Amino acid sequence: MSEATAEKLVYERPHALLPVVTNYCPGCPHGIVIRLVAEVLDELGVEGEAVGVAPVGCAVMAYDFFGCDMIEAAHGRAPAVATGVKRVHPGNVVFAYQGDGDLASIGMAETVHAATRGENITVIFINNAIYGMTGGQMAPTSLPNQVTQTSPYGRDVDTAGYPVRVAELLSSLDGVAYIERVTVDKPASVRKAKKAIRKAFETQIAGRGYSMVEVVSTCPTNWGMTPQDSFEWMRENMLPYYPLGVKKDVVADGFENAAEAALARAAGCPIAQPKGAE
């Protein structure tokens, strides 16, 4: 055996990631998460069945990055668009990739209702507490006292209210099978994030119900920090407000899927029982 053939390939572009240059700023974690999703599509062998829905925001061009079929949605509407696709092709693997303004502000109604319907889709949610694409305005997830272009004196909770903890909010809904909050600030976190993304897609493929992974992220450009300082600021300020971890996992709770868990929760409600039940 020659030395050349003994070389072990440890890193290559995932097939589901097209060989294109992304539009992300230097140090932006979007590229990491996009790659993780592509790796998972590869590993599960579902690129050919996958249909992705891109948002409006920094990931707006994601339809040019993923090799699977892609749809560009209107701002906030990705879960509704994904619903339309999944209802037509229940066997397809359908995911939406959204930021905090898209998912938790203008698209909150679509987000909540797709989750409560138990749409069998996967949502990858990038929470970096700011509107990146438009140049750094206050987001629904901007922290109290966080300075942005439209909260120049810091987010005043008396007038602007409080940030939304999306993972916790959606975890209260019966249609949800799996929700985990992760981050990608260091190799160990990236590995954990990938596991969560993979589990979310597996949840969909098993037909268990709605799955979402919230990725606590950064925006070096609009936060005005180096990538390293951004992660430090994120660990110091965001993670206490947005604690990492599994927020809902119906399988870990002992159920087959979201529907079974919902039924158990509604045990005392006669009309909510399955038709034909004694």
Place this chain on the structure above:
Amino acid sequence: MAEKVLMKGNEALAEAALRAGCRFFFGYPITPQTEVAAYMSKRLPQVGGTYLQAESEVAAINMVYGASAAGARVMTSSSSPGISLKSEGISYMAGADLPGVIINIQRGGPGLGGIQPSQSDYWQATRATGHGDFQIFVFAPSTVQEMADCAYEAFDIADRYRIPVMILGDGLLGQMMEPVALPEQRDLSSLPEKPWATSGHRGERAHNVANSLYLTAEELERLNIERYERYQAIKDAEQRCEEYLVDDADIVIVAFGASARVARSAVNAAREQGIRAGLLRPVTLWPFPESAVSAAADSAKALLAVEMNMGQMVDDVRLVANGRVPVEFFGRTGGVIPTPAEVLAKIVEINERSGE
């Protein structure tokens, strides 16, 4: 000829859509179109289709966008205020060249308006169903039979030209019952192939993308110009209207939908008085039947637009007439339906003036 059954306009439309191969419906309740959704919620599960009540009109049209991108024959229905909410999604459908059928059973406006029949969304349907450079195809049925026929054909038009198609009805047509001969069920395996659909590439082709974003101005301009070339082909091939006693008419009424029913009675009454009146009834509002209206502008002494609004289609009549002949307007609005006597009085007034 199929056996005739007595049906409400909204239900005839819904059944015809099913028979055209529509298997997906996303909607939201609003008067006076609710029978469409109710009918679909009952029938779609019986034929293996999907009815989904969306959380909003906005979500419903975006589900239509997704289902259409995925290759399905898909429909939504609403009434005026709900159509305003859908206009965002309709613009995106137009920008991504996605087919789909949108029903507007109009009610009075603006704002919450009323729930009585109206035609005050003519401008919205033909000019501005959302932002940007685009048109949608607009049918204007006038009978329950036509509600069914237009719905049946709408899906073919939408697929052929990759364009959103609207059926612009109103509360009167939606709620009234008439005998209708329903079209045959389309063989679903005979529906057009959609190689552009985002339904998973199965490793057999490059990825498909449904998108309306083009950040290079010249590219967006080129795509808009190409789309308008397609629109011109539609204008050349698809203008439809019904002519009634137009050939020898001195006064030609132009009216669509419910107001055309009233106008037809007024034309008959005018003829009984010896006034040569006729009716030109657009069945497509976009493309507007320019050829027929232009011919009438050459042959008649006056044109009279009769509408259930403050005067909207009359703009198109004037554009086509281009000063060749006086163009008058009569309308009632806010949900009031004009009477044949009112329209007759207007015909008589125009006749006396043009005789002077």
